[in-house]
Amino acid sequence: MPKHPIRFGIQTGQQLVEWKDLKELWRNADAWGYDSLWSFDHFYPIFVPDTTGPCLEGWTTLTALSQQTKRARIGAMVNGNTYRNPCITAKMAATLDHVSDGRLNLGLGAGWFELEHRSFGIDFKTIPGRLQALDESLQIIKGMFEQEKMTLHGRHYNVTDAVCSPKPLQKPHPPIMIGGQGQRVLLKIVAKHADMWNVPGASAERYADLLKVIERHGDTVGRDTDQIEKTIMMGLCYRAPAEREQAALGRAAAMGASADQARRQIMIGSREECLETIDRYVKVGVTHFIFTLPRPFFQDEVQRFAEDVIPAVRAN
Numbered sequence: 001m002p003k004h005p006i007r008f009g010i011q012t013g014q015q016l017v018e019w020k021d022l023k024e025l026w027r028n029a030d031a032w033g034y035d036s037l038w039s040f041d042h043f044y045p046i047f048v049p050d051t052t053g054p055c056l057e058g059w060t061t062l063t064a065l066s067q068q069t070k071r072a073r074i075g076a077m078v079n080g081n082t083y084r085n086p087c088i089t090a091k092m093a094a095t096l097d098h099v100s101d102g103r104l105n106l107g108l109g110a111g112w113f114e115l116e117h118r119s120f121g122i123d124f125k126t127i128p129g130r131l132q133a134l135d136e137s138l139q140i141i142k143g144m145f146e147q148e149k150m151t152l153h154g155r156h157y158n159v160t161d162a163v164c165s166p167k168p169l170q171k172p173h174p175p176i177m178i179g180g181q182g183q184r185v186l187l188k189i190v191a192k193h194a195d196m197w198n199v200p201g202a203s204a205e206r207y208a209d210l211l212k213v214i215e216r217h218g219d220t221v222g223r224d225t226d227q228i229e230k231t232i233m234m235g236l237c238y239r240a241p242a243e244r245e246q247a248a249l250g251r252a253a254a255m256g257a258s259a260d261q262a263r264r265q266i267m268i269g270s271r272e273e274c275l276e277t278i279d280r281y282v283k284v285g286v287t288h289f290i291f292t293l294p295r296p297f298f299q300d301e302v303q304r305f306a307e308d309v310i311p312a313v314r315a316n
Contacts (some may be wrong), residue, residue: 009036012057078107191217236291
């Protein structure tokens with residue numbers, strides 16, 4: 001039996017969307033019973049030809065959305081570590097944990113969108129540099145959450161007696177979500193620091209292989225990786241018209257899946273097909289399904305899934 005209950009969430013980027021529509025969706029998803037609601041952390045639209053379109057800033061938006069919801073856990077999938085000094089991130093997270101009544105999941109990743117870094121004058125670093133910086137940041141953030149003062153003189157950060165007061169409501173700290181799948185370094189950081197792990201769009205077979213890598217890293221760092229909540233991010237296209245299905249499959253294929261693979265890597269089709277998809281991923285260790293929603297939001301699909309599928313899974 002999995003250590004964690006089966007959970008469902010949605011993720012909405014803040015790009016090319018009106019605030020009123022985003023606010024309405026989060027309010028409704030919270031009421032429909034989704035367990036988690038996620039924003040993203042980008043300053044420009046991603047995966048679109050025109051990156052100059054509207055895009056609301058992530059932490060500000062997430063804080064505002066925390067006041068539109070009551071029960072679902074909230075977070076960003078995931079914050080770019082390179083965008084902020086880790087002490088600032090710790091202070092922001094502790095504050096939002098209070099503001100949200102202890103509902104924050106703190107997502108963190110190494111950062112990848114080079115255009116934002118170059119445009120904003122943020123040091124992009126090499127891939128090894130970004131991963132080293134992520135590891136140092138996690139040490140600093142956790143230290144500030146758990147200790148009276150935190151000092152770390154690393155290769156990327158020089159922190160002396162850093163204080164986080166008040167501490168987060170959640171003890172010892174908000175669950176830390178790390179996203180990514182780099183097997184040699186990133187997944188070792190997951191094994192060492194993460195309370196939750198996310199990978200987008202992986203097949204069940206690929207997911208199982210990555211979990212074995214995390215388990216091996218856990219043996220190296222001395223951590224029981226069963227403690228880590230295993231999450232998957234995928235598209236949702238539930239009982240939708242044919243044209244919506246084709247669009248959803250096209251988005252999955254654009255991320256590298258073959259036509260045959262695409263349907264097996266998103267939540268698509270009938271109630272029975274979705275239940276089969278959930279079962280296939282649960283068997284390899286996934287317990288938290290997070291659906292990334294395109295614009296415009298099709299709230300009818302989000303609601304139907306919550307009413308038809310989620311209760312059936314929770315009844316088992």
